[in-house]
Amino acid sequence: MLVYGRNVAEEYLQKTGKVRKIYLQVGFHDEKLKFLVEKSKIPVIYRDKRELDQLANGVHQGIILDVVDFSYTDYHDFIQDEDSFVMILDHLEDPHNLGAIIRTSEAAGVNGIIIPKDRSVLVNATVIKTSVGSIDNIPISVVTNLNQTLDDLKKNGFWIVGTDMDNAVNYHELDYSGKIALVVGNEGNGMSRMIRESCDFIAKIPMYGKVNSLNASVAAGIMIYEVIRQKRR
Numbered sequence: 001m002l003v004y005g006r007n008v009a010e011e012y013l014q015k016t017g018k019v020r021k022i023y024l025q026v027g028f029h030d031e032k033l034k035f036l037v038e039k040s041k042i043p044v045i046y047r048d049k050r051e052l053d054q055l056a057n058g059v060h061q062g063i064i065l066d067v068v069d070f071s072y073t074d075y076h077d078f079i080q081d082e083d084s085f086v087m088i089l090d091h092l093e094d095p096h097n098l099g100a101i102i103r104t105s106e107a108a109g110v111n112g113i114i115i116p117k118d119r120s121v122l123v124n125a126t127v128i129k130t131s132v133g134s135i136d137n138i139p140i141s142v143v144t145n146l147n148q149t150l151d152d153l154k155k156n157g158f159w160i161v162g163t164d165m166d167n168a169v170n171y172h173e174l175d176y177s178g179k180i181a182l183v184v185g186n187e188g189n190g191m192s193r194m195i196r197e198s199c200d201f202i203a204k205i206p207m208y209g210k211v212n213s214l215n216a217s218v219a220a221g222i223m224i225y226e227v228i229r230q231k232r233r
Contacts, residue, residue, distance in 0.1 A: 001069050003125045004060035009033055011133045013040055018067050021045065025052055025062035033063060058126060070123040075141035075149070078112035079156055079179070085227055086153075087113045088160075088183040090146060090191050091120045092216060097187065098123075099130025100217035106134035108228045113140045114149060114181075150198045153181050162191050162199035163223060165213070171203040176227040184220045 003012065012018050013036040022037055022044045037044060052060050079086060087105055092098050098121050105113055121127065122142065128135050143149045150160055158179040163171075183199060185191035196202070205214060205222055214222075 001067055001125065002055060002064055003067055003128050004056045004058065004064040005129050006030060006033060006061045006063060007132060008129050009063045009065055010036065012065050012067055013037065015136070019065050020068065021066035023047055023052060023055060023064040023066070025049055025060075028062045030062070056125070058129065070128075070135065070140075072123075072142045073112065073139035075112060075114050075139075075143065078139045078141075079153065079158070081111060082179070083177075083231060084111045084158070084179045085109075085176075085231065086111050086158075086181050087220070087224070088146065088150070088181050089113065089115045089120070090183055090185045090195050091116055092184070092186060093121055094187055094216070095121045095124055095126035096130050097121075097215070097217040099127040099132075099135075101184070101220045102127065102131040102138060102140070103134045104217070104221045104224055106131075106138040108224050110138065110224060110228075112138065114146075115140065115142055116146050117142050117144050147194050147198060150181070150183075150195070153179075159201065160199045161223075162196055162202045163204070163219060164190055164196065164202050165204050165207075166202075168202040168204035171205055171223055171226055174201055174203055176230045180227055182220075182223055182227060184216055184223075187216050 019042050022042050024044055024046050026046050026048050052064055055064055087110055158181045160181050162183040183191060205219055
């Protein structure tokens with residue numbers, strides 16, 4: 001997997017065994033990163049900006065790292081606590097949303113994140129860059145069937161809380177004690193019908209302005225911190 005950007009590079013170069021190869025732009029002049037590169041003893045390949053542009057899908061800032069692929073976790077490893085709180089992402093497509101939700105979830109102390117394998121963004125360079133160093137600090141699980149996963153979570157004592165604007169109660173009126181799985185739907189279509197039907201509760205964030213919806217990662221952040229607020233009071 002190729003990752004890029006100076007903040008991401010600094011994070012990875014301080015981890016043992018994560019980086020296999022380094023691509024640097026000819027004339028690269030970030031002294032701190034150059035020191036970390038030299039200290040790492042990892043093979044360095046110099047390329048001009050045009051060649052690096054062809055390797056990266058975004059702004060690389062003169063450095064690209066070839067790193068080991070991200071390791072997903074079995075969700076059964078992070079649902080055992082009596083007060084577990086996990087995020088379920090129902091076919092998100094925007095890597096920036098996934099990266100932002102990962103960052104917020106890690107900051108709030110969410111136990112883990114579950115995403116579907118198909119028709120969904122997975123961990124890639126953009127997600128890693130957007131998560132700003134959080135990606136290795138929170139477990140993420142990929143599942144083949146979200147509906148079956150929700151059924152399994154219920155068997156393990158979870159309440160499933162979906163997010164939507166229709167036929168829903170205000171998010172702060174729900175009780176989030178016990179094991180909670182919070183579902184955030186697709187950016188354009190929201191939760192799928194079957195996922196919604198599997199939810200025990202549907203929560204909404206009131207809209208008081210002229211817009212009728214929020215960005216998925218913003219909505220997730222509001223919901224996450226309400227759950228955490230109630231769990232910590």
